[in-house]
Amino acid sequence: DAKTTQPPSMDCAEGRAANLPCNHSTISGNEYVYWYRQIHSQGPQYIIHGLKNNETNEMASLIITEDRKSSTLILPHATLRDTAVYYCIVRVSGTYKYIFGTGTRLKVLA
């Protein structure tokens, strides 16, 4: 079954890049990888998604390995407001079921 694995926590200095890894070795060939974040007591917020190529938007960059078994979310200049739990998500192929995993708790330090 689809599964994602992330480190439980990371710290990052304010203004530095935060690199958040995710392992999704069971991902199917045509399924996207999605990243969301959740700030305490709020619903998750969409960040970025990708299939094979690296992606960038105003919030972050996503690097996906060539074999698609892992990816890294990059927040180029982390701020205190980026402190949150970050989830790497995949969909179970052939279903509408999305797997969140336990996420990485990122703490941005002043």
Add this chain to the structure above:
Amino acid sequence: DTGVSQDPRHKITKRGQNVTFRCDPISEHNRLYWYRQTLGQGPEFLTYFQNEAQLEKSRLLSDRFSAERPKGSFSTLEIQRTEQGDSAMYLCASSLATGVYEQYFGPGTRLTVT
């Protein structure tokens, strides 16, 4: 604000009581999802609607749980005979049916069963 809304935001109930939660998705979104999130865990998929049709249910959705989306707009999630293990945050999300399925989440309903 035209985001996803959920009501109530908090619900405290006694074990054995029935509870119902409501979700109002973004108006043009015809896909709607329910998730459950317990402390320290990521959201777990419960069920999915496309318009009024419930197309997928998780095995987590026991026979005490039922969800509806009668006119393809708002949705309700009912839990009958609540148990302490039902205490969790219940999240609703919606998305467009076409394109990449970016989900917009509501603020959630926090259920506490005493």
